[in-house]
Amino acid sequence: MTELERVQQLMDKYAARNYAPLPVNIVEAQGCWVWTEPGRQDAHKYLDCLSSYGALNQGYNHPRIVGAALRQIATGVTVTSRAFLNSPMADLCQLLSQVCGKEKVLLMNTGAEAVESAIKVARKWGYKVKGVADNQAKIIISADNFHGRTIAIVGFSTEAQYRDGFGPFAPGFEIIPYGDIKALKNAIDENTVAFMTEPGQGEAGVIFPPEGFLKQAYNVCKDNNVLFIADCIQSGFGRTGKMFACDWENVTPDMYILAKAMGGGYPISAVVADDNVMSVLKPGDHGSTFGGNPFCSAVALEAIKVVIDEKLPENSQKMGQYFLEELRKIKSPYVKEYRGKGLWIGIELTEKAGGARRFCEKLQKEHHILCKETHHHIIRIAPPLIITKQEVDWAITGFKAVLSA
Template sequence: MLQTPAAVRNAERWTAHNYHPLPVVISSAEGAWLTDVDGRRYLDFLAGYSALNFGHLHPQLIAAAHAQLDRLTLTSRAFIHDQFADFCRELAELCGKDMVLPMNTGAEAVETGIKVARKWGYQVKGVPAGQANIVVAEGNFHGRTTTIVSFSTDEDARADFGPYTPGFTVVPYGDLAALTAAIDENTVAVLLEPIQGEQGVVVPPEGYLPGVRQVCTDRNVLFIADEIQSGLGRTGATFACDHEGVTPDMYLLGKALGGGIVPVSAVAANADVLGVLKPGQHGSTFGGNPLACAVGTEVVRLLATGEFQRRSAELGARLHAGLTDLIGKGLVAVRGRGLWAGLDIDPALMTGREACERLAERGVLAKDTHGSTIRLAPPLVVTEEEIDHAVAQLAAVLAS
């Protein structure tokens, strides 16, 4: 059984209990491996909820961070620094968009997207003041601010945080007819995850995303894709939307954009959308700071080679093949794309938490969600041998 070290007890004593981490205390890491305070090594199959797509301490990213730390770390947006333009240009080109608005966290990117969509609705579409609405999906996870939890359907995230922000219509995920019916003359945007991560790596039905794209075009509504977890190589493509040839009006990005070093998020869209913002209407002291831009630019350059997208697609096929073999042997279902998988464990065997604890005992770290579901998201630098090892440890846990 996993033991509870003193560092865990101290953390529980001095911090709010808004997380329930596994009782493992990490002190160092490299690539796809973590080492705890006792020197035990673990294979990382969570990758910081996809914030560590390029692994721990990727040399190119660490070098960029070190070089920038010796020069300049913060100016605020009151001034322009020498890393800003390259980051914004190269990220905009990666997204195929005209403009980028850098922020810090994923939730900030979502809040920015909501504000921009509403302002676009009033100034461009002509929605009456105060009447804008945004269509979202059941099972969504876009962050935990008061506005965002207002349209969450997860009671753990939402309960007791009201009063809730109006202006959102919730429809079943993957149901194009319901989404189409929910759009009215005051709808300014549809906000969706192209794959729902927190819900258990739920992939929508084939044709759903193209259908959303078409109805948004037909009804003059912005399609906002929250690619904070699914984007930047995780699914075997630069963006999860790419699998169905869909280009949203707005990308919301984060997590892996900071390379696991600094929090970096961004909104990418064309000038006819992001151009509605004027000075003083939105901002962030740390958004687009020099250190963030230096690291973020190197992240974009890693993705521009296509290497990590290919690795995710090829190694993801191996991962999913191994996991599919366990259906009927303790697994009920496997979902996902690329190096991202949601696994439903037979609830008669164990909970997702119990499975993750037993995996940790075997040197593999993953995280549970929603009862008997666990998520696997190894860094994109993982090897075939490491994937096979992790699947073998999962098989042993299920067999036990």
Template sequence: MNAWIEAENRHSASNYKPLPVVLTRGQGVWLWDVDGKRYLDMMSAYSAVSFGHGHPVLVEAMVAQARQLAVTSRAFHTDRLGPFLQLLCEMTGLPKALPMNTGAEGVETALKAARKWGHKVKGIADGQAEIIVCNGNFAGRTTTIVGFSSEPQYRDGFGPFAPGFVSVPFGDAAALEAAITPRTAAFLVEPIQGEGGIIVPPAGYLAACREICTRHNVLLICDEVQTGLARTGRLLACQHENVKPDGLILGKALGGGLLPVSAFLAREDVMAVFRPGDHGSTFGGNPLASAVGTAALQLLKQDNLAERADKLGARLLEGLRAIRHPAIRGVRGKGLLIGLDLDPAQVSARTFCERLLQHGVLSKETHETVVRFAPPLVITEQELDAGLDVIRAVFDTVPADRRMPAESLPA
């Protein structure tokens, strides 16, 4: 195993710090390393593998389309893009979609649309439109996006950054309203902050933001690259509060865990600001991506994966909250997107993930204190319970001078 790791370290930029495992095969919720050891995937590639590894329906859709036609660019029409976008619009309730590849590209598309809408429709002076974002956000790694990040490492050395972004505390609707000015075009928000540590805002927050944005003629754009497509127990996380955004960004699971597929969806007047030549992507909306995206959306409906995530997420939350250990500061999340917040004075999240790895469960830390659990939505109750058994076993390896009584354990 060391030979593969050494080769990667020798030739790859050090922009990641992977756990010390070399994976070679995946099926369903399971992964195998080059030595043949099996692991339960409790991370799903940051929700990109919501359908599990190598889902036969998705693989067949990809292979069949690859044999037929894979890439033409948007210089021509294809017979796959229209049906894909139609299904995507019907399921989300937004009338127009612009296909891209990665989640970050979807966010960049949303930013361009919001700025141009602010100028052309709302009447903000050209070059003066502002977009409000939240502290703790994570929307990607482009220079524009890291420019409005509140994480110092994401910004360090990558400036100068684009102006036009205003940050407010996440979960504070009053702060959003106070930040709005005549120059405000949009509010970009994750319904649940994923990379920020699986941060769930107070109940009613998103609904209040919807009302505020409507009243001030500000676009509400929900970044659901990670939370969307059934991950939190609803098709979209914003649906937990019956919120319909003006713009929506999807990605990750849209590609079925096989290739990058993303999209920005919006109401008619927002998408109408784009004219031929304004924006595009060589690979965005290609026939291969469209075929896989269509199959993924059909599976989502056919297998009732939102209901599954809701039910199994409640089971996982209950199981994690039943663990009594002083290293646990909290357990939070919705559906199958859950964060286990650890006291770094007792055990770092990285160390915890390394111990999970040793016991056959794969996850990854975020912000050094939170272990995320986001297994494929196709996981069974038995597989979920097996993962919980391993998590309990790992806590048994963490020294504890005392055990917290049930009534004092934070939720």
């Protein structure tokens, strides 16, 4: 029995079946590459074009991030709870404040937790600052969103599978078409406290709003005393070719929601806003045992510095543009559209293609390229932002073979 077969048997017997992974068991990794057997032989080497849904912008096993993790482990202090202070958290809050141009940081553990935290802060701001009547706060959400998997979040999802069997859901949300400024204006009323949207939708298939929408939406929110909340969990820290996807329109939201690449491979998330918003939280209002723990804070501090120091947003823009240009040269009867921004690319397939899963399986089995389908008919590409032109060229050879066959 191979190790892959052993792992598959154990997963089939003991693990909840809420994922349908490709038959790949990753045991070692470096940079943009992973291996399915120890020893790092070419026969077991794969190019990762998913990077954990954008959580590994810095690549696997980055020496600076590994060093930060080992140094913090060596102190013996990995979690202290928020009953006490810790230096890495303080330093991380300062760095995030500077990077985002905001005054206050709320640290949590996962993207979904950060979204839930943002909802709580926005509602409390609406009641305590804006003056919305109790229990009447409304948050406007974009259709085709993916903000996480909690009950509140799936309650305002427009994906039927994410909602099926999980109700009843929390009230207080109104859904509008993505990128529709007229719909946003019409949805705002006296009870609206926030508009929360993704400046780029990854799960929906790497979709971006019409040019100018983010700036228009920000201005509409300002005119109506509504918070503009940008969920940058997937699109943040260089993924689209800018530090944050909102930067493409020079928009600084009232509230950032951050996670994934912020931790360089470790679980940490944040809500970042100015004090006039975040000050609605008082001791005891909100918390987390592991939120802001010194281990993940120390790692995230270094992970963000790597993004800045190594100019990963710039490489993302350069390599992403090249990747997309080369993909568009592939003439395929199965492709409806190639689209993307930075190293965040979607290949939308035609109906006759028969779904994206079979292409992802062929890329894995025959060409050692790892990526994942989304919404059945879209191949999503999101390699680490450290990828080189040589590695992109290697990937293009595989995509060409599969999409042209």
